[in-house]
Amino acid sequence: MANVSGASTAFASDNTAPAHPKALEALQRVNDGPAPSYGGDPVSEQAADALKEAFDAPNAEVLFAFTGTAANIIALAAAVQPWQEILCSDVAHVLVDEAGGPVRVSGAQLTRLPSDDGLISPDELSPRAARRGDVHNSQPRIVSITQSTENGRVWTTPRIAEFVAHAHANDLLVHVDGARIANAIAALDVSPAEAIGSxxxxxxxxxxxxxxxxxxxxxRNPEYFAGIHFVQKQIGQLASKQRYIAAQFMAFLEDDLWLRTAAHANTMARKLGDGMAALGLKLASPVEANEVFVILAPDIRRAFAHRYVVHQPDPTEQVVRFVCSWSTLDSDVDAALTTLSGLL
Ligand SMILES: Cc1ncc(COP(=O)(O)O)c(C=O)c1O
Structure with missing residues (x-):
């Protein structure tokens, strides 16, 4: 579907995709008479169990939220006290795209660590942890990483395992922003548990x-997140009709639909990236999940923008982001490549 100016939003974000028919079917299925509210319904329980099973985390607690931003805020705010510190990468969504929400709700400091496309070296952690104990410093408590990262990279299994082990050795909890966790799991062809390490x-x-x-x-470790249900409620994310969120998770976990939709998005991104490279364009990051970051000269970008809405993560750079989704068609990719080719 195009935006008001007629430009296509096919690659603007995976948020521009329509809802999958199975999600709509799931809503219809649970739309049957009264059910307990605020998560007390059987569908919420079943979805929580399905998630715990998928992530091999029988002792986990599961909560639902309406948005990824809210989910991040709830997870992070429950982990810290206002004098503590949340660490994250320099491109983290929690840092650059949540309007300061995690800081506002938690009261804690959010500190950026240098990264390679969102992949943080474990060596970055010890110097921060060494600042612990001094009353003048915020106290590092949790590090947030994103899988797949904001720049479309994936943490491989050994890499995330090493990072999490290093964080834990430095007394830091680890939060994974899994807004695109399914894309990472599908790309790596590993279990959900392996994709998040410990x-x-x-x-x-x-x-x-x-x-x-x-x-x-x-x-996964509820003892470190006491009060998380209160944070969820305080920020208005305890859905009274939670069954409608839970039912969609049930539908997506069934038969691995969540991984099939993600794998399709990844395949489309690879095709798009390969096609751009074949046109002589330079990719800013390797295509590892469902996003493509390509360098477009300003005149090409401006001309392209008349036909397609695409995000420029940093207006001072020439990198443009394309995102593929479960609904991206081969013909969508071909059309975008034809448009680009015509402009070069
Ligand atoms: C990595 C990452 N985390 C979290 C979010 C937040 O999701 P939402 O827009 O649903 O709040 C996004 C959305 O773009 C994202 O890219």
Missing amino acids: ADVVTVGGTKNGMLFGDAILV
Whole structure:
């Protein structure tokens, strides 16, 4: 579908995709008479169990939220006291795209660590942890990483395992922003548990993967997140009709639909990236999940923008982001490549 100026939003974000028919079917299925509210319904329980099973985390707690931003805020704010510190990468969504929400709700400082496309070196952690104890410094408590990253990269299994082990050795909890966790799992062809290492809390994206709305929070180590249900309620994310979020998760976890939709998005991104490279364009990051970052000269970008809405993460750079989704068609990719080719 195009935006008001007629430009296509096919690659603007995975949020521009329509809801998957299975999500709509799931809503219809649970739309049957009264059910307990605020998560007391059987569908919420079943969806929580399905998520725990998928992530091999039988002792986890599961909460649901309407958006990925809310899920991140709930997870992070429950982990810290106002004098503590949240660490994240320099491109983290929690840092640059949530309007300061995690800081406002938690009261804690958010500190950026240098990264390679959102992949943080474990060596960055010890110097921060060494500042602990001094009353003049915010006290590092949790590090947030994103899988797949904001720049479309994936943490490989050994890499995330090493990072999480290093964080834990430095007394830091680990939060995984999994707005696109399914894309990472599908790309790596590993189990969901392997894709998050031994992280303490993970947000599981639903909206970007084809749901109408809904992201989950899987708390693998609930003892470190006391009060998380109160944070969820305080910020208005305890849905009274939670069954409609939960039902979509059930539908997506069934038969691995969540991984099939993600794998399709990844395949489309690879095709798009390969096609751009074949046109002589330079990719700014390797295509590892469902996003493509390409360098477009300003005149090409401006001309392209008349036909397609695409995000420029940093207006001072020439990098443009294309995102593929469960609904991206081969013909969408071909059309975008033809448009680009005509402009070069
Ligand atoms: C990595 C990442 N985390 C979290 C979010 C937040 O999702 P929402 O827009 O549903 O709040 C996004 C959305 O773009 C994202 O890209």
